[in-house]
Amino acid sequence: MSAALLPESSDWPAVPVMPVLADGWMLGRMSALDLQAVAEIESRAYSHPWTRGNFENSLKSGHIGLTLRDPANQLVAYAVLMPVVDEMHLLNITVDPRRQRQGHGRLLLAVALATAHAHNLYTMLLEVRPSNASALTLYQQAGFAEIGRRKGYYPAMGNAREDALVLRRAWHPDEESA
Template sequence: MSACLMPAVELLPMNEHDLDEVLRIEIDVYAFPWSRGNFLDSINAGYSCWVCRSAGELVGYAVIMHAVDDAHLLNVSVAARRQGRGFGARLLAHAMQVGRELGATTLLLEVRPSNVKAVGLYKAFGFQQIGVRRGYYPAHVGREDALVLTHALGEVSA
């Protein structure tokens, strides 16, 4: 996506006051959403938690955990009605930058194979599949696998 077409955004540290808005998006976009407690625990544990705002509206968020040389993107989401407008790309680019600033050499994530939009975004950024976690995600019937993707943070991205 061209930089001139990217929406104007603010990327701000997530705090407890953001959680009502975050949860509205989380519940809307996921069949098995994180709870308020999951987000609060992430903030309190010192994970790098971010919100993305456009014209004051919270349109997405990301949660990144740092461990040794890796950054793990635990959750990245964009409001359903705001998807396809570059917010996911901005959040992903920001997560990669945060990982670099934390000293990580790679960014790791899991994604449902059925989340075709997300898989496409990650591939456009140069993420490579390194594995599959069998039965990782809850599903309406049984469980769904997770694709494990990684990106070396020193590499140029989309």
């Protein structure tokens, strides 16, 4: 991916500007045609993945699915957002494990925040495993702060459960977004 896809500084903008993609990279809305590729990436990325049916049900429920494709039209990353009254809930954001550490997650999170802003929603909530250090770092860099913990929220190996950290980011409606 070209560096032109990412902000020039390492600082996150207060409200991310919708990125202009270069070199043939494409942002899109997730559709039923994406579900097989999404499920395959999900299975590679997690020990307890969402199923294809989970994604299908999300789309049918009106949740917002976002996709990021490379110049060869291969799905690289996706996100699922759920508008709830006056906030946006980030239900899932995943980068294909073979394509991680290249800025794709940062880009897609910026697009998710800009999508919330475009829907006049100025708070985003999400849950993340405490063991997912790279995701926690990404969210903290994007201005998310921990506001709670859900005990035993996630299934873990050996029939165990793992807590979820509840993170929140809020911004003022007057902050610019493209």
